[in-house]
Amino acid sequence: MEGLLCPACHVTVRPEDYFCYNCGQNLRPKPLSTSFSSQLVVYLKSLLLPPWGVILGMRYLRQPDRRSKLVGWAAIILTVVILVVVIKLTMNMITLVNDQVGQQLQNYSL
Ligand SMILES: [Zn+2]
Numbered sequence: 001m002e003g004l005l006c007p008a009c010h011v012t013v014r015p016e017d018y019f020c021y022n023c024g025q026n027l028r029p030k031p032l033s034t035s036f037s038s039q040l041v042v043y044l045k046s047l048l049l050p051p052w053g054v055i056l057g058m059r060y061l062r063q064p065d066r067r068s069k070l071v072g073w074a075a076i077i078l079t080v081v082i083l084v085v086v087i088k089l090t091m092n093m094i095t096l097v098n099d100q101v102g103q104q105l106q107n108y109s110l
Contacts, residue, residue, distance in 0.1 A: 015064065032060055034067045042071060046078040050086075053079030 003012045008025035017027055032038070042060070046053025053075045060072030 028064070031063050031065065032068060032071075034060075034065075034071055039071055039074075042075050043078055046075045047082055050079050050083050053082075 004015050004017075004027070005011070006013050006020040006022060006025050006027065009020060009023040011020065011022040013020050013022075013027060019026055042053070042056050045056060057072040057075035057079065060068045060075065063069065063072070
């Protein structure tokens with residue numbers, strides 16, 4: 001178990017402490033929730049608002065605990081997957097439209 005130092009009074013504090021027991025210094029902002037509903041919100045935002053998923057994911061990755069980091073990675077991976085799918089669908093659509101336009105042009109020239 002690693003020891004952390006309070007930035008204000010340099011006393012050793014436990015990693016899970018939010019406040020220094022010696023001087024009351026706030027050691028870190030309150031952690032983001034990793035409850036099921038919070039995760040659901042993060043994943044839904046990643047699905048529906050792709051850039052937002054990366055921002056949320058980065059925020060979770062900055063948390064010290066493993067569970068938050070997992071949520072962060074999941075949100076970022078989900079965002080990347082969604083972006084790839086959207087880009088692929090868009091490309092397919094463009095190809096489809098191109099083909100149809102090409103066919104119609106051929107029909108006109110016949
Ligand atoms: Zn302190």
